[in-house]
Amino acid sequence: MNIKQINWENTEWKTVRQGIERKAFGGDGATIALHRLWPGHEVLPHSHENEQIAYIIEGSVDFRLGDQVIRLGPGGIVVVPPNVIHCATVVGDEPVLNLDVFTPARPEYET
Numbered sequence: 001m002n003i004k005q006i007n008w009e010n011t012e013w014k015t016v017r018q019g020i021e022r023k024a025f026g027g028d029g030a031t032i033a034l035h036r037l038w039p040g041h042e043v044l045p046h047s048h049e050n051e052q053i054a055y056i057i058e059g060s061v062d063f064r065l066g067d068q069v070i071r072l073g074p075g076g077i078v079v080v081p082p083n084v085i086h087c088a089t090v091v092g093d094e095p096v097l098n099l100d101v102f103t104p105a106r107p108e109y110e111t
Contacts, residue, residue, distance in 0.1 A: 008034060018042040024109035031106040037061065037088065037096040045087040050102040052080040054088070059096030061088040 006025050013021035019041025024033040031050075037059070045064065054063065060073040065086050072078060072088075080086050090096050102109075 017044070022109065024106075026105045026107060026110055029103060029105055031102045031109050033100045033102065033106075033109055035096075035098050035100060037090050037098070039090045039093055039095065041090060043087050043089050045085050047083050047085045048102075048106075049082050050104060050106060051082050052086075053101045054078050054080065055099045055101075057097040057099060059094045060091040061096050061098070062091055063088045 004025075004027065008023050008025075011023050013023060013036065016022050016035075019038040021036040022033055024031055026032065054072075054077065056072045056074055056076045058074055060071060062069050063072050063078055063086070065078070065080060066084055070078065071091065088096070088098070
C-alpha cells in the first residue's frame with residue numbers, strides 16, 4: 001500500500017488568478033481543495049463535471065448556483081451538482097477561506 005499524505009501548514013498557496021489562491025490534495029476518487037478568496041477577486045462563473053461540496057470556514061460569500069444566490073458564512077455548506085454554472089463573490093472586506101471537496105477527483109488541481 002502506498003500512503004499519500006501532506007501537511008497543509010507546510011504547503012505554499014498557489015495563485016489561481018487575481019485574488020484566488022489554492023492548496024489541493026487528492027486521492028483516486030476525490031480531491032479536497034482549500035481556497036482563499038480575497039475581496040475584489042476575479043469572479044468567473046463556470047461549471048465542471050464534478051460534484052462539489054463547498055464549506056465556508058472564514059468570511060462570507062454570495063454563492064451563485066444557476067439563477068439562485070445564497071449567502072454563506074462560517075459553517076455554511078452547499079452542494080454544487082455536476083455541470084451547474086456557479087461562482088462565489090466575497091461579501092465585505094475580509095478574505096474568505098473555504099474548503100471544497102470534488103468527486104470524481106480533479107488531478108489538475110494538484111499540479
